[in-house]
Structures are given as C-alpha cells and as structure tokens.
C-alpha cells in the first residue's frame with residue numbers, strides 16, 4: 001500500500017492550469033486557501049468584476065478539497081434536530097434548505113463550468129450499526145419529512161441487500177439527493193474556471209503575515225507582497241496562527257482513507273447495487289463508496305488526531321472494511337492518505353469577520369457541498385449581491401481553553417469512544 005492520495009495520482013492537480021508568478025500591486029480581494037471555499041468565493045467575486053488573487057502554501061487545491069471522500073450529502077456536521085432545539089424551527093429549516101441547495105449549487109457549477117469530475121447523483125444511505133440506532137430512525141425521518149419537507153426512506157434490515165451487500169447493518173435511511181464525484185477533478189476544474197474569469201492563482205506561496213496599512217491589507221509571503229482591499233481566510237482544517245484571533249474559532253481533526261484495487265464488476269454490483277454513498281451511525285464514523293473506476297474507498301479514524309501513523313491507521317481501516325465486507329479479504333488495498341477537517345465548537349459552519357478579515361470554515365465532513373456553498377455565499381455577501389446569511393448570523397462560539405493547540409482532542413476521542421460503546 002502506498003501513502004498517496006489516489007485521486008491526485010489518477011488526476012494530477014494543475015496539469016493545464018495557468019498559475020501566476022508576479023504579484024499585482026493592488027487587488028480588490030486576496031483569498032488565502034485554494035480549496036472549494038477560496039475558489040468558489042473567487043469565482044463569484046471575479047464574476048462581479050473584482051480583481052482577485054488566491055494564494056496557497058502548497059499547490060492549488062492541495063488541501064482537503066483534493067483528498068476527501070467525494071461524497072455530497074445533505075445536512076451539516078451538527079445534527080439537524082439539535083440545530084432545531086438550539087436555534088428554533090425557522091433556522092432549522094433555513095440550515096437544512098441550505099444543505100440541500102448546496103448540492104444543487106455544486107451540480108450547477110459543474111454544469112456551468114463544464115467540469116468533468118465524474119459527478120453522479122445516486123443518493124446515499126445512512127447505516128445503523130446497532131438495533132438501537134435503527135429504532136430511532138422512523139421518528140427522526142418522519143420529523144424531517146413533516147418539519148423540513150424532505151423525504152428520506154427507511155430501509156429495514158430485511159431489505160438492506162437492495163442497498164448494500166452485507167448483513168453487518170441493522171437497516172438504514174436512504175436519501176436520493178446525494179451524489180459523488182472525483183474531488184481532485186472538481187477542485188482543479190474550479191481553479192480553471194477561476195483563471196478563465198481573470199483570477200490570479202499563486203501556489204507555493206505561504207502567507208506569513210497580514211498587516212493593516214490605512215484602508216488596505218498587506219499580504220506578505222516569502223516571495224513578495226501585495227495589497228488588497230479585502231482579505232478572506234479560506235483555510236478550514238489547515239488554519240494556522242496567521243490571524244491569531246481567527247485560530248481559536250476552528251480546530252483540525254484528522255480523517256483517514258484507504259482505497260482498494262479495482263473490483264470486478266460483479267463484486268461492485270454486489271457490494272453497492274445502487275452505487276450509493278454510505279456512512280454509518282457511529283461517533284467514530286465510517287464513510288465509504290465505490291470510486292468512479294470501481295474501487296472501494298473506505299474512510300474513518302481511530303482517533304481525532306491529525307498525525308496518526310498512516311500504516312497503523314490503514315491496518316485498522318482495512319480490518320474494518322473486511323469485517324463489513326468479508327469478500328474483500330483477498331482484495332488488495334493500494335492507497336492510503338489523510339487530510340484535515342475543520343471543526344468548530346458548535347459543529348456548525350460559520351461565516352465571520354475579525355478585525356476586518358473575513359472567513360468561512362467549519363464544515364466537518366460535509367465540506368464538498370457546504371464549502372462550495374459558503375464560499376459562494378461569502379462572495380455574494382462581499383459583492384453586495386446578498387444581504388444576509390444564516391451562517392453569519394449565529395454566534396461563533398470559542399472556548400477559553402483553546403487558543404492554538406487542540407490539547408483536548410485525546411480526551412474528546414475517549415469520550416466519543418465511550419459514547420460509541422454505550423449508545
């Protein structure tokens with residue numbers, strides 16, 4: 001097994017991408033981070049006739065946006081019923097609608113920008129790992145139907161083989177609006193769409209500091225500097241101490257993936273008859289799917305840390321996938337990699353501003369569609385095409401004990417493991 005991102009091995013980033021070398025002196029917007037958030041914000045701002053640069057410390061699209069599971073599913077990291085309890089039904093409706101609209105937006109961008117990224121909309125199923133998890137689903141799905149007007153379908157254990165080729169689960173809840181794609185192709189296509197609109201992309205350009213000079217911001221990298229009227233931080237799970245007041249608003253959690261060799265067509269059909277996206281009901285969630293070229297992609301984690309030993313984590317993931325699908329015992333897993341998710345303390349994505357510097361992040365494992373949505377939303381807000389967003393209205397909670405290092409993650413991991421055991 002090689003420690004490499006399968007997606008970028010299949011489709012190297014930036015093959016036909018025009019990146020810039022020389023900084024312009026002044027721009028309207030400087031965006032730091034070249035994933036879905038940064039590029040979708042850039043796309044909207046450039047369309048509205050602004051001059052825009054996007055800077056990344058690695059190559060364009062290098063972060064989570066080219067190394068994720070490629071699964072677009074409705075909902076946010078925070079459970080929608082808990083959102084309702086905390087913010088009331090109107091906000092719950094608005095956040096739910098945004099999460100569904102986000103998938104439509106993703107699809108519309110793919111069509112409009114002619115991004116060839118293997119997008120297909122075959123739905124997903126959330127799988128119950130215990131009978132007690134399944135028992136909650138009828139009431140939950142009925143609440144979603146009645147209050148949010150969204151249809152999910154209960155799949156009892158007796159019918160589970162129509163969805164997935166295993167007896168491991170106790171049933172599930174399917175949803176037809178979800179889809180899947182090849183993430184490296186999508187982020188690369190977004191980058192190309194941005195350059196077509198005049199956005200300048202700068203890679204291998206870590207932004208080391210941002211200084212306010214009069215009405216402008218000076219963006220300083222080791223290769224030079226430029227001035228911008230406005231700055232957007234779009235670094236999500238890779239957010240560092242660049243703006244120390246922003247760092248406490250998000251922390252990084254690692255997610256780990258393994259990918260198998262290509263499965264026979266028969267086995268593909270048996271394991272995933274409807275080519276669904278899958279995730280299960282554990283706190284230490286497993287998410288999985290067939291890749292567009294027919295490999296098993298299996299993701300999860302043993303811990304919340306971002307620096308687990310890749311080999312050990314791959315061994316754990318391989319054991320998990322073979323427990324669920326014993327047919328994979330003799331199938332080789334060829335690739336493993338990791339990436340960082342951005343999580344907030346209330347598990348909600350946020351749009352915000354600190355000292356005049358704008359940000360959008362905190363998607364958990366929903367960033368494929370939600371980062372696309374929030375980047376677009378931020379672009380619309382900053383170009384005056386939208387006047388409000390629920391994601392900027394709710395307060396963005398921080399914790400007095402976290403400023404820089406998420407020292408609390410090992411304790412949180414123990415707590416979630418305990419919840420998985422008792423729930």
Ligand SMILES: Cc1cc2nc3c(=O)[nH]c(=O)nc-3n(C[C@H](O)[C@H](O)[C@H](O)COP(=O)(O)OP(=O)(O)OC[C@H]3O[C@@H](n4cnc5c(N)ncnc54)[C@H](O)[C@@H]3O)c2cc1C
Pocket residue numbers: 032033034035036037038055056057058061062063064065066067068069070071072073205206207208234235236237238239240242254255256257287299338339340341342361363364365366367368369370371
């Ligand atoms: C393994 C894994 C699996 C996932 N699976 C799914 C999934 O199936 N479905 C889903 O919806 N979501 C998934 N996610 C989440 C999703 O990938 C992210 O939420 C989304 O890609 C975030 O996009 P972004 O643009 O905000 O950040 P990123 O794509 O992470 O981009 C941030 C960029 O900021 C750059 N950067 C950081 N600091 C600086 C600096 N000082 N100067 C310059 N550049 C800087 C980094 O180099 C990086 O490229 C997954 C994430 C991971 C890691």
